[in-house]
Amino acid sequence: MKRAQMSEILRSNDLVLISAIEALMKSADISVFVADYFASSIEGSIGAIPRRMLVPEEDATRARRLLDEAGFGAELRPL
Secondary structure, three states, X not given: OOOOOEEEEEEEOOHHHHHHHHHHHHHOOOOOEXXXXXXXXXXXXXXXXXXXXXXXXXHHHHHHHHHHHOOOHHHEOOO
């Protein structure tokens, strides 16, 4: 089984932003993986470790465009 390469599109401590973007990606049928989600339990939920949002590399351009069009362009990680 071949694993898809993932591309980081966003890094944030804002749980509301992450939730909104997850919903946006789901509505566009783009898989999204939130990395470092459980690190907050290790660091005491103080938000010191930002969560990373990853999408399959083949969907990265479309995901970035979708986020930009939805007004989240300033949140995107630089290429």
